[in-house]
Amino acid sequence: MNDAHDIQTRQTIVRLLSSMAGAKEISQYLKRFSQLDAKKFAVVKVGGAVLRDDIDALTSSLAFLQDVGLTPIVIHGAGPQLDQELSAAGIEKQTVNGLRVTSPEALAIVRRVFHAQNLRLVEALQAFDARATSIVSGVFEAEYLDRDTYGLVGEVKRVHLAPIEAALNAGSIPVIASLGETAGGQILNVNADFAANELVQILQPYKIVFLTGTGGLLDDNGKVIDSINLSTEYQHLMAQPWINGGMRVKIEQIKDLLDKLPLTTSVSITRPDELAKELFTHKGSGTLVRR
Ligand code: X2W
Numbered sequence: 001m002n003d004a005h006d007i008q009t010r011q012t013i014v015r016l017l018s019s020m021a022g023a024k025e026i027s028q029y030l031k032r033f034s035q036l037d038a039k040k041f042a043v044v045k046v047g048g049a050v051l052r053d054d055i056d057a058l059t060s061s062l063a064f065l066q067d068v069g070l071t072p073i074v075i076h077g078a079g080p081q082l083d084q085e086l087s088a089a090g091i092e093k094q095t096v097n098g099l100r101v102t103s104p105e106a107l108a109i110v111r112r113v114f115h116a117q118n119l120r121l122v123e124a125l126q127a128f129d130a131r132a133t134s135i136v137s138g139v140f141e142a143e144y145l146d147r148d149t150y151g152l153v154g155e156v157k158r159v160h161l162a163p164i165e166a167a168l169n170a171g172s173i174p175v176i177a178s179l180g181e182t183a184g185g186q187i188l189n190v191n192a193d194f195a196a197n198e199l200v201q202i203l204q205p206y207k208i209v210f211l212t213g214t215g216g217l218l219d220d221n222g223k224v225i226d227s228i229n230l231s232t233e234y235q236h237l238m239a240q241p242w243i244n245g246g247m248r249v250k251i252e253q254i255k256d257l258l259d260k261l262p263l264t265t266s267v268s269i270t271r272p273d274e275l276a277k278e279l280f281t282h283k284g285s286g287t288l289v290r291r
Contacts, residue, residue, distance in 0.1 A: 026281075029279060029280045032206075033279070039161070040205050042072040043073045044062075044210075045192065045196035045211065046074060047192070047210075048081050048082070050212065053213055054213070054271070055124055056124075057271070058272040059121070059125050061272050061275040062125060073199070073203070074121070074174065076121060076177060076192060077193070079192075081113050082100065085109050085112075085113050089105075091106050096150060098246075099191055101151050103152070104152060107152045114178070117177070118136050118175060121175050122134045130173060133173065135167065135175060137179060138181075139159060139160055139161075140156045140158075140181070141156070141158040141180065143157050143182060152186070152187075154180035155190075156190060156198040159199055178195035193250070197256070201261070204261060207279060208257075208267045209275065211269075211272050211275065212270075215271035215274065216269045216271075217247055217251070217269060218247070225287050226287065228288070230254075230255050234251075237251065250269075261291075266290045266291075268285075269286050269289070271286065
């Protein structure tokens, strides 16, 4: 770690301490997280919009975790970047049930964009003196979801942890793109939330965090909802007219995920600059979803 980075780290910690509940609370969480097996700490899903709009806050939050000895597992999407690059190539956007119909021509662009976004995040982390490992293949073994409807879109069938474990063993943050491949080696486009869900089911980490541009689920006034208890609020919530399509899908996915995990598991949705607050304070940040 160089001097400038040292100072920056100290400044981050001081900022954090002063803005949060206090050192005692932070050290409690730090101790708890440090005692976990590296694989069990946290899976952080990063939406493409965060990579586009908030990469500085994202990299400093992730680098901070590494500075305090914790290694999150990062999985990212690239939705807005794909929209842009495909449109620039004259390929019209078509989605079914929120999933992008992917032609062979589109897949070439999907691969290129995923690789570019992955490398961009890894390089941004390295520029922050963090250790990060690019993983764009070898994790998600997939099959065609429904080739007639979606084209080259995958459904994850198996998760291979070896590339992730190798990075963690080296103390390096695994940065994983949500591309899948069939047993025969065909690359497929996989929705990043779906891929994150599969990863979480296998790893069952202590913390599951979705980083989004909105910083949580929003109520009818556009205000972040603090917490949702799905066992009592799911029906009521889904019946609300102000719940938009994207949020509906997200809540359904989180419910589906939590249903498959131990009862004590929760999912947090927050902003990248509030990641430390979410992890190290009782109050947390963004929206906490429980079952
Ligand atoms: C997604 C993959 C990217 C993604 C897509 O093509 O947009 C499918 O829809 P975000 O930014 O996390 O939404 N794949 C099949 O999920 O990115």
